[in-house]
Amino acid sequence: MLGVQLGELLAGAPAGVDEALDVVTGFDDALVHGFARLGEERAAALAALAGALAATPLGERAGEAAEKVAAGSVSDEHLAALAGGRAALFGAVHDALLGRLDAALGRSRAAWKPSAATAEVAGNLLGGCRVWLRELAIAGWRGVDHDLVSASDQTLDALLAVPELRGAAVLLDGLAAELRASCPVATMERLPVRRWADLWTRGLLLSQAGAWHGGAEPVSGRLLLLGADVHEHGTVVRVQVHAILEPAGGSPSRLVRTSLAAAKVDTIAGPAVWRLMSGYPVLLGALAGHLSVEITDMPLLRGGDLVWKEERARAGEAADPFATARVRLGEALAPAVPPLDRHPVRIAEPVLVEGYTADGGSFDLGGHTLDVDLDRLPACGPLTPELVAASSSCLGLMRWDGGRWLLQPLAVQATVKRKPVAAHNGDWALGPTDPKVVKAEARAGDVVAVLRERAGRLLRR
DSSP states (O other), X not given: OOOTTHHHHHTOOOTXXXXXXXHHHHHHHHHHHOGGGOOHHHHHHHHHHHHHTTTSTTHHHHHHHHHHHHXXXXXXXXXHHHHHHHHHHHHHHHHHHHHHHHHHHTOOBOOOOOOSOOOOOOHHHHHHHHHHHHHHHHHOGGGOOHHHHHTTHHHHHHHHTOGGGHHHXXXXXXXXXXXXXXXXXXXXXXXXXXXXXHHHHHHHHHTSOXXXXXXXXXXXXXXXXXXEEEEEOSSEEEEEEEEEEXXXXXXXXXXXXXXXXXXXXXXXXXXXXGGGGTTOHHHHHHHHHTEEEEEEEEEEETTSEEOOOGGGEEEEEEOOHHHHHHHHGGGOBBOOOOGGGOOGGGOOEEEEEESOEEETTEEEETTEEEEEOGGGOOTTSSOOHHHHHTEEEEEEEEEEETTEEEEEEEEEEEEXXXXXXXXXXXXXXTSOOOHHHHHHHHHHOOHHHHHHHHHHXXXXX
């Protein structure tokens, strides 16, 4: 349950959040038009960003950077200071929101401890990234053309070949792909301003040497699954599984996540996306069968993410996610949030909500209304808006979106035709169980098998 402070949680944003976001919006507008063409208004937006940081350790550097950029001197050092300031403002907003949510849930959270170890990285590759990101900032999104996007190709190809830099490489490659698909950006009616600025900021910070995410520790114990959050796009599908880890040796239980991802094409959609991850039968079987998982020496990053190793996992006993949430969720220690992940859009905290009255796209909890994000229901599972509307219990993720709290359902318990039913996003991980969906898939054929067969035929030529 969300606790006695639910009313305060849903009443609005903490003090200062709206003002901080307004400062970021001004900076993002300057990025749209480019730092080479800063007028008085946009120079003032950079000064406002620096002013918001005046009392922080970043204040002096941000102030100098804003002045230099406004005067036409755009260096890597100045851009790093401004990107760091933008990230710090979002971090403050994130911490205020997450702190209020933790208080409402009565949830304890581990503190982030910086890592002293810094791995050696290819400085020339990071420097190449900074050069391209600087050119983007100078030109602005409206000035991006094919030549500017293509200038990143050589650096990104080299970056993708370095395992330690794979995260930065994938992020920057994604930004380049979006910009290339949007060229010439000057003709676009609307721009994803906040998204591109987020990617630019994160990319610029990742291109600075540093142990951004800390190290990993091997963990063993029992994994109790709560639910699966499915992210599907035209070319990729990602399943993020939220769970409670009961460590071997009797240590306190911990909230963790683990992810699977696979490349895809537009024609692979609905339940067929699960076949792309058939190489992970233990995790998929646990999702479909509501089983626990025994893990041995699985790497756990300090931000709470398990690096899934299928060979280090085996299926355990039956474990109903709702029973797990009722008994164990309240006492599980939440992970610390890595510095670069401190952004409101990344808040996704598992909760169990019960005793509500469903009303369309919202839940009424004794006079407090919690909106439900039905747009995030995946097409690869049995969860539907109708089931959510008929539900009395919901396992989901609390998110902050558009200035308000939303609940994203992962599973519900409902009464349909006077019979109790439960539906989870991961129920079809081994294939659909709804007879109508099974028949529809049979008529359509196995798209994944057909595409694999055609790909194999091409490779044999």
